[in-house]
Amino acid sequence: MELRELIPAMAGLMSITGYETYDAERLTALLQGFDEDITDPVGNRILVRRCGRENAPKILIDTHFDEIGLHVSDIRDGGFLKVEGVGGLDGRTLPSADVRIYGKQVLEGVIASTPPHLKNKDDEEKVKPVSELLIDTGYPTEELRELVRIGTPVGFTPRYTWLQNDRLVGKGMDNKACCAIAAHALRDIPAAELAGDVYLVFAVHEETDRVGGTAVGGFSVEPDYAMVIDVNIGHAPGSKEIGTVEMGKGPSICRSAITDRRLTKMTEALCERGGIPWQRCVDAVSTGTDTVSLHLVGKGIPVVDVGLPLRAMHTYVEMLDMTDAEYLAALVRAFVTDKEIGEVFA
DSSP, X not given: OOHHHHHHHHHTSOOBTTOTTTTHHHHXXXXXXXXXXXXXXXXXXXXXXXXXOTTOOEXXXXXXXXXXXXXXXXXXXXXXXXXXXXXXXXXXXXTTOEEEEESSSEEEEEEXXXXXXXXXXXXXXXXXXXXXXXXXXXXXXXXXXXXXXXXXXXXXXXXXXXXXXXXXXXXXXXXXXXXXXXXXXXXXXXXXXXXXEEEEEEESSTTTXXXXXXXXXXXXXXXXXXXXXXXXXXXXXXXXXXXOBOTTSOOEEEEOTTSOHHHHHHHHHHXXXXXXXXXXXXXXXXXXXXXXXXXXXXXXXXEEEEEEXXXXXXXXXXXXXXXXXXXXXXXXXXXXXXXXXXXXXX
């Protein structure tokens, strides 16, 4: 499967935090070419490519697989559901969104919104918290109670659109687009070219817990060095220049107090030698990614933090540029095949 097909196929799976294994069989069908495929007790998916050499370095590529979503908190008369948010949701983006309710069977719904001609001035200025929103299912109340329970997960409807200049729009690309890119990059590399044994971790619980599943994955693998890949905020008109990166100009590499300076510089140099466009970003204290916990696992893990530019993050219309996706795939391939990095950190 080509990368432009793999990204929406993987992003379209249901993986709301806490339900990362919901579509495990469908995910397995998308993951070919690995030597081992392990699911650990907390739900992390660990895919292994072995280089075939004894005492080889262990290289960890971390990409979290969970996505934002909702949980049903109450069932109301008229076929309506109250919900609570899972992860960082903005109440301004949710009214009128198409959703799927993963009950005894998958139900379609829409987050209710008040028509403009029924709003007063105060309503227009007020942003409702997620807990005050309702999902309209169209079901009779008693039938709905048979199909849905309190705590049932709710996700955005997987719908993907290609815009001009090879830009893809849809839900769940934070961070399953990076999962797809890393898997695509790793599975076809000849074993002899790998700088060590490579462990690709699809980590759980990142959206709700900065310790997350990546700490468990780090303890399991005990890598010599690691790359954390997550999305980064793509610049758009009106957004701040500081803290955002340009679309179409390659992945970002973060300078931070919690990233390894030497590994970061070597990764930047790797891009320069390989002709891979990249962008520098700065997050002086914390990257807001799995790096936060991973670098402190065990005796400490040298980590470089890499980002895929993404617009409209944490919405159902997230946008990526396939140019950035291809550049990121090239960087992953270069990182896991670079013998110099392997010799320095082994």
